[in-house]
Amino acid sequence: MQRLFEKVTIIGPGLIGGSLGFALLERGVCEEVVGVGRRQCSIDEAVRLGAVTSATLDIEEGVAGADLVVLATSVGTIPTLAQRAIPHMKESALLTDVGSTKRLIVNEIEKLLADDSGIGFVGSHPLAGSEKRGVQAAREDLFDNSVCVLTPTARTKAETTEAVANLWTAVGARVVLLDPAQHDSILSRVSHLPHVVAAALLNLLADSDMPFAASGFRDTTRVASSDVNLWTEICAHNKQEILNALDALRAELDRISAALGRDDLNALRDYLNRAKERRDSLNRGR
């Protein structure tokens, strides 16, 4: 693997940031990975596990001299941390984030950068992860065979997009470019809606139903074990799109209820068949 950067700083070396650190170091994509964390025990753990080569609690010190800074904290804190990091970054450095929403984050960070800023920013969203969190769950191969969305805007320089795309490609992801609003619309359906629906499926149960929840239910609701604060922030960031997705789901549920209510088993079978074909095609795509 070609060395792409000398020094990369990861703000928030948790599941995603830590996995990126592991992958960058093990694949020789950069020489040095600096972790910036909020708690001494987390950054000590990141160093001990080898997800970063060094770590600090001081964001100014952490970003100084970095060729690339990756904001890998929860979506609600990314703009604030960008604001604290930018004044201390090298003039020629690159900046990206890994937030699960893009429109608000990209807009906020672009506002922080002057038109003549040498810092090149493009938003990233690696579609990888799990319901687990923390550097303990980080894995060198987390991004292998995953998709990473980059969201350049009219203000993004082509060389910034290219350099950040090379980063994600180097750790195993396939890069796809989307407009930030288009990203948020798609993710509301493939990620945010399934998440809140999993919560709804759990919350509608009676306590006495719980012993009968078997493997199908467990799979369907696994994502509801994810970090609650992070997901509250995601919902707040992508409010309108998630409301739209909830409406789209209501329309689908109405179709199911209508077919069932009029005993139209052919319509129901066609409905389930269309879903099965789509779901089976996801397996073939792997």
Next chain:
Amino acid sequence: MQRLFEKVTIIGPGLIGGSLGFALLERGVCEEVVGVGRRQCSIDEAVRLGAVTSATLDIEEGVAGADLVVLATSVGTIPTLAQRAIPHMKESALLTDVGSTKRLIVNEIEKLLADDSGIGFVGSHPLAGSEKRGVQAAREDLFDNSVCVLTPTARTKAETTEAVANLWTAVGARVVLLDPAQHDSILSRVSHLPHVVAAALLNLLADSDMPFAASGFRDTTRVASSDVNLWTEICAHNKQEILNALDALRAELDRISAALGRDDLNALRDYLNRAKERRDSLNRGR
């Protein structure tokens, strides 16, 4: 393991029936397992894999002399096959089924049995399985640590329930007794609703969303790959309870939309937190 039966006949040695056959034979619960199938190639495969000791296409021949007959076909065909099997069963034999719905099936089968019939029937529903089907997917340990619901009624003799409970306990399941209607109500929430919701989440996607469906979406919708005909029958059998569960889901979605719509992030966080606590408790229960 104590031998409980000499000869058990499994009508439909597929995923569930085949796994039961493997478990009964490997754990020494019975001497002989006869498979009854519809197609020569399926029953040959069941014999070849060792899920049954012998097999036939002829239901009359298959059930003759059996101490226990297990109906392990799809819910829509269970009552008809019971009707064909009962006249050829031993007077003292036991009968059970493994259907995912119980109220209609139990009612139909009890109607087939005269009050003075020596055949003892109780409905079973082993809460185990997967989106896969066929004896190729059968596993000796499928029922280990699972729950198996038995649904005795006022007409069920205590010794029938006890003998069938012993069968499921012998293959690794924990037996729970429920009224058939109570079973169907609970299952509508923990199994049937998640299934149709998975289909809805798939069907509301735009084709262009599909490349962005990552591991969370895959897990949430895995059950939608299940057999479509079987699930259409389940929906038809449990229509009213599933319609009720769909209404309960709509009420939950309305709560989420309302909290999000008024930017009440505390309510949303509490909602997601309640779901996470429930989901985490399922993991601890294993």
